[in-house]
Amino acid sequence: MIKLDFNTMTKKELRAYVIAHPSDKDAFRIFVDLFTVNTSSETFAMPQSVKDIQEIESLIQQKLEQPS
Numbered sequence: 921m922i923k924l925d926f927n928t929m930t931k932k933e934l935r936a937y938v939i940a941h942p943s944d945k946d947a948f949r950i951f952v953d954l955f956t957v958n959t960s961s962e963t964f965a966m967p968q969s970v971k972d973i974q975e976i977e978s979l980i981q982q983k984l985e986q987p988s
Contacts, residue, residue, distance in 0.1 A: 926950040 926934055926947050931954055938944070938951045967973045 931955070 924937070924947075926937070927950065929937065934947065934951050934954065938947050941947060967976060
């Protein structure tokens with residue numbers, strides 16, 4: 921069996937591989953590392969009102985609609 925080099929795969933390729941091989945823990949770890957290495961460690965306060973929740977939902981929806 922050929923050993924794949926997950927570090928050379930694109931995010932899209934690695935994602936497809938992880939979905940097709942959910943028991944491959946090494947691939948999953950590298951996949952998670954790829955997506956967490958550049959994330960912000962910024963934290964946010966809990967919403968205090970219905971208006972806050974609606975604003976957060978709106979921001980999430982806007983982010984989901986952005987092209988990748």
